[in-house]
Amino acid sequence: MPDAIAELKILPGSSAEFAILSNSYASSGGDAAVLLDDRAASLVVSHHRVLRAHSIPGVRIEGEETSTGARARITVEPGTQAPGPVHLCFGVLPKEGLQEIQAEFFIGEGARVSFLAHCSFPNAVRVKHVMDARIHVAKGAAMEYAETHYHGPAGGVEVLPTAHIELEEGASYKSLFKLVQGAVGVLRLDYQAHLQKDAVCELDARIYGKSDDRITINESLYLDGENSRGLAKSRVVAADRCVSEVIGEAVGNAPHARGHVDCVEILKGPLARAVAIPKLTVVDERAKLTHEAAIGSVDKKQVETLMARGMSEDEAVDVVVKGLLR
Amino acid sequence: MLEVTDLQLILGGKPVLHDLNLRVHEAEIHSILGANGTGKSTLAAVLMGLSGYQPTGGRIVFDGEDITRLPISERARRGITLAWQEPARFEGLTVGEYLRLSQRNAKSQPLSPEECLAKVGLSPEKYWKRAVDATLSGGERRRVELASVLAMQPRLVILDEPDSGIDALSIGNIVDVIRTFARNGSAVLLITHHEEVAAIADRSSSLCGGTILKTGDPAAIARFFRNHCQECQHVNVPIREEVHYA
Numbered sequence: 361m362p363d364a365i366a367e368l369k370i371l372p373g374s375s376a377e378f379a380i381l382s383n384s385y386a387s388s389g390g391d392a393a394v395l396l397d398d399r400a401a402s403l404v405v406s407h408h409r410v411l412r413a414h415s416i417p418g419v420r421i422e423g424e425e426t427s428t429g430a431r432a433r434i435t436v437e438p439g440t441q442a443p444g445p446v447h448l449c450f451g452v453l454p455k456e457g458l459q460e461i462q463a464e465f466f467i468g469e470g471a472r473v474s475f476l477a478h479c480s481f482p483n484a485v486r487v488k489h490v491m492d493a494r495i496h497v498a499k500g501a502a503m504e505y506a507e508t509h510y511h512g513p514a515g516g517v518e519v520l521p522t523a524h525i526e527l528e529e530g531a532s533y534k535s536l537f538k539l540v541q542g543a544v545g546v547l548r549l550d551y552q553a554h555l556q557k558d559a560v561c562e563l564d565a566r567i568y569g570k571s572d573d574r575i576t577i578n579e580s581l582y583l584d585g586e587n588s589r590g591l592a593k594s595r596v597v598a599a600d601r602c603v604s605e606v607i608g609e610a611v612g613n614a615p616h617a618r619g620h621v622d623c624v625e626i627l628k629g630p631l632a633r634a635v636a637i638p639k640l641t642v643v644d645e646r647a648k649l650t651h652e653a654a655i656g657s658v659d660k661k662q663v664e665t666l667m668a669r670g671m672s673e674d675e676a677v678d679v680v681v682k683g684l685l686r
Numbered sequence: 687m688l689e690v691t692d693l694q695l696i697l698g699g700k701p702v703l704h705d706l707n708l709r710v711h712e713a714e715i716h717s718i719l720g721a722n723g724t725g726k727s728t729l730a731a732v733l734m735g736l737s738g739y740q741p742t743g744g745r746i747v748f749d750g751e752d753i754t755r756l757p758i759s760e761r762a763r764r765g766i767t768l769a770w771q772e773p774a775r776f777e778g779l780t781v782g783e784y785l786r787l788s789q790r791n792a793k794s795q796p797l798s799p800e801e802c803l804a805k806v807g808l809s810p811e812k813y814w815k816r817a818v819d820a821t822l823s824g825g826e827r828r829r830v831e832l833a834s835v836l837a838m839q840p841r842l843v844i845l846d847e848p849d850s851g852i853d854a855l856s857i858g859n860i861v862d863v864i865r866t867f868a869r870n871g872s873a874v875l876l877i878t879h880h881e882e883v884a885a886i887a888d889r890s891s892s893l894c895g896g897t898i899l900k901t902g903d904p905a906a907i908a909r910f911f912r913n914h915c916q917e918c919q920h921v922n923v924p925i926r927e928e929v930h931y932a
Contacts, residue, residue: 659774661774662776664758667758668734669787669838670762670791671762679787682778683779
């Protein structure tokens with residue numbers, strides 16, 4: 361990374377912007393105070409300005425502005441047991457704009473770290489957010505990555521997150537992508553994980569699509585090492601005229617590899633559409649892959665059970681849907 | 687309290703329930719004893735008003751009000767609820783949240799949700815934060831269902847085979863829970879095909895071929911069930927001459 365990468369408290373002259381983004385961060389469920397807590401590693405990027413990049417011992421956060429967004433490199437030293445989550449905050453506050461984030465994660469051997477990422481586009485009318493992540497988790501290391509989005513009601517956001525995940529022997533990676541507040545706009549999520557021997561990966565996406573949202577989820581697991589284990593899970597609620605397509609893929613390339621694709625899509629309204637495409641490929645005959653998919657309206661028995669406790673049908677559906685996307 | 691008169695349900699052109707008459711009194715335990723396939727769970731579904739189980743004839747009156755066409759929620763708000771034999775599972779909903787939701791419309795709350803859980807033999811410390819999903823065993827899920835009904839404090843609870851899938855050692859615990867309903871003022875319509883569970887009732891009815899054949903003392907109904915129903919070849923063909931309504 362170039363020398364321009366700087367360790368920042370807060371970018372000078374950006375306090376007002378930081379405050380607005382912090383508020384938005386809080387709206388999406390984050391604890392805004394942690395963004396300024398020196399005990400926690402954090403990275404805050406507003407549009408294409410790096411407002412804060414704060415490292416702690418064992419966790420180095422580097423951020424560099426680009427003309428359309430930012431480049432970030434996050435390095436966790438081998439053996440580090442990060443005391444709390446690393447906080448990442450990305451946002452675009454104006455109505456229009458492009459934010460491209462190129463992020464590299466290097467998790468050293470035996471390290472253990474979790475990330476809480478929040479993406480806020482509260483005023484978006486025409487915003488494009490691109491996240492291109494390269495993630496490398498070394499031998500025996502563990503990484504968790506939870507990303508929550510907060511969108512305004514207009515739905516004018518294009519969210520294009522891609523992740524290329526490499527897991528060395530015995531490494532584990534668990535991700536949870538949530539976009540359940542506000543309107544999505546367009547979401548094209550594309551995660552691809554490659555697992556070596558004894559590695560474990562869980563990809564989990566939960567989306568609530570409304571109005572004219574277009575959702576595409578593509579989660580792929582390449583089980584390249586013996587005894588590797590993977591789960592590609594997705595939960596989508598498509599309301600109004602939302603169209604959703606989920607492709608869950610697992611490739612069993614090694615002996616005793618196990619992969620499972622699990623997709624539930626609930627339609628709310630006669631104009632919503634959902635497609636589920638499980639794609640399983642067994643290359644090594646000793647690998648075992650399974651899938652389950654359920655598409656349709658909210659389960660009648662669940663709704664009637666809650667109605668039998670005195671809830672209205674709408675309340676019951678709401679409880680079921682919120683649980684599914686939690 | 688509950689008065690069912692000449693109830694009829696036709697599904698797929700077949701009369702599944704017919705000429706069914708039943709009365710359940712205030713705070714009584716009333717067991718419905720019947721072999722598999724005689725219409726016990728269907729009766730529970732009709733009484734709760736589940737979709738697809740709208741009666742084609744007859745009346746269901748609760749506290750003097752005709753509820754035959756009322757939706758599930760309205761029946762529940764009047765104090766009727768159902769514990770399913772195979773209860774639904776909920777992803778992302780904890781046991782604690784489920785019990786609190788069940789208690790939301792309770793008229794009185796003699797037991798806290800935690801106490802309800804303990805009452806069904808599940809430790810609140812261990813189960814409160816568990817999800818009501820596929821990670822619970824069938825027996826655990828049924829106990830959680832009973833706890834949620836306890837939390838709701840209904841006036842009439844329909845228990846559809848609460849003893850199903852429960853190990854023999856725990857049957858006593860389930861019986862204790864059923865008695866707790868009655869002690870707290872709830873009437874219980876207890877659907878079972880286990881004589882020993884049916885025996886705890888104040889009154890029993892024998893259901894066969896979609897109709898109530900006989901109502902009376904639980905011991906007498908159990909004898910009737912043993913002698914006429916357990917090995918019978920007349921499932922779905924009621925013995926008309928035996929019909930007697932209490």
